[in-house]
Amino acid sequence: MIQETVWLISLSLMAIITAVFIYVAVNSSKTVPDFEAVQARALSFRAKLFWTLLVAGVIIFIATTQVLPYATTRGEVSADAVEINAVGKQWFWELSQNEVEAGTTVIFNVTTEDVNHGMGIYDSELRLLAQTQAMPGYENKLKFTFSEPGQYRLMCMEYCGLSHHTMIIPFNVK
């Protein structure tokens, strides 16, 4: 699951930064006679740090952008996908179909008749699996394969006024 991975990475990196700050704070009362020397060492380490982060960033960028969620909206067709129209309105969803078989790939054509909404697919454990925005005058196509059966929910992911938090519609995967 993306969330778990992301959470672990975040916690680890944040812990490293925290440790560095604590280390510096704890040692701040000590002194070194020669700040120039401290600075020279710090600068040479900084150069290494910079290049390491840059290279890591490039690698992560390439690795994470191999599959983008935009292809369907750009016109890529998926032969046996089921198309479902999802229209957001203040404050309910209108779906052309609210049930599919497990294993079905669905293309949600998401738009709105009034303000911005967002459509998030939540599983029965309330985990967010994918989302897209619902924009007035535009149609975002969200492709998602429901591999597991269960009672899913589509919930509003963009603030749309008074009843934003009630824009939930069940979606059944048999």
Next chain:
Amino acid sequence: MTNESSISPLDKSARYAIVAYLGISALVFVLMMLLGLLMRMGQAQWLSIPPHIFYQVMTAHGAGMVGISGLAASAVLWYFLRRHVNLTTGILWANLVFFLLGVVLILGGIFLGGYGGAWTFLFPLPSHGMGVWGVSGAASFLIGLLLIGVGFLLLYLDVGRAIISKYGNIGRGLGWPQLFGNSTDFPPASVVASTMVVIINIAGILAGAVVLTMILINLFYPAFAVDALLTKNLIFFFGHVFINATIYQAVIAVYEILPEYTGRPWRVNKVFLAAWTASTFMVMFVYPHHLLMDFVMPTWMLLMGQILSYLSGLPVLVVTAYGALTIVHRSNLRWDMVSGLLFVSMFGWAVGVIPAVIDGTIAANQVMHNTMWVPGHFHMYLIVGLVAMLFGFMYYIAQNGAPKLLDRLAFWVYLVAGTGFCMNFLASGQASVARRWAVHLPEWVGYSHAASILAAGIALAALVFALRFLTHMGNARTA
């Protein structure tokens, strides 16, 4: 580093203005934090808050916090930059007047007009209040924002004018002759940072003014067609730039004050200049990372959003945070409220980079966008980073940094509760809790219990900081 004795004294009017900016900010921060606490307690179901009230409070908290951060941060910029260039005190006051007028209209729009369309006023929500608010509430809110924008625009135009008249042009303010040539006559850090802020904030405020005007016209003449995707781009450009600029202004306090405490200069060199020039461009072009879930946006812009999100973390971590760490390390510095809060602020900014960068990754954004992850990362920047910087600056200005027991206590509560509160947001975002929901699903409520307690801690600690400033502001620095 600036030589104390060479600093010309602040004239009385400028001194009062700085104190007024900071005094008002201190109060508003505490008040807005209480609104934040209210929201968390509502989500915790400890208080029963009707949804329309929740969303009004959310709108006030968002607009109030962003606005007051801008105000307080501009005081930091002004206070230090005036040591190097000739700023106009009258404009500093004019900005405050515009700000207060704007606040009146905003509060009226929200609490009298019922406007609850969030500080981001995403088109066409302002005109779709569905009976909760009408045209007048929305218009009052939007015009209020516009007025605040006019004030800030005047202020940054004056700052730009002053920098140009001393240094010749904007590029020189950023140190380009030194960056791209052999001159070693570097401009001071405050000038470089201020120049960057002038560029980005003038661009940001103008974009904001354009989009506010479009939405206002549409509000009264719906036949005036407005494109929802275009306005979204403009709004996020403006919003992203403006809130980020607050940190880039407030960090001037770190550049100026930490060296005073450690006796080590903050070196301006090519790396520093390169970092600020790079940030100038990145802060402006990174905004599409707010639109990663708008699939109709051009792919190249969204990829640019991800790349720049990664890159813009680098100057923060490798130049500013790293620089602060180097000058503090084994420096035998004097710890007090000023140095303590400034040090904490560097921690908050650096540590907040991580969840921000992660959210800027398209693959992660698919399951993090508009979850609590988002307020999680920006509250880390803002509570533990920015606001700590600003309170540190207030202690510095009021010259009451030597901590009493109460200050010490408030400091630790602020640090621990602040970090904990943001980690709680992040944890709930990671667990898919949606942001901006007045009423949470039963499974989500537990997070808000812990968050409410932590929020109360932050607000109490901030109250101590604020009262300390308000009771010592008579002792404000005269230079």
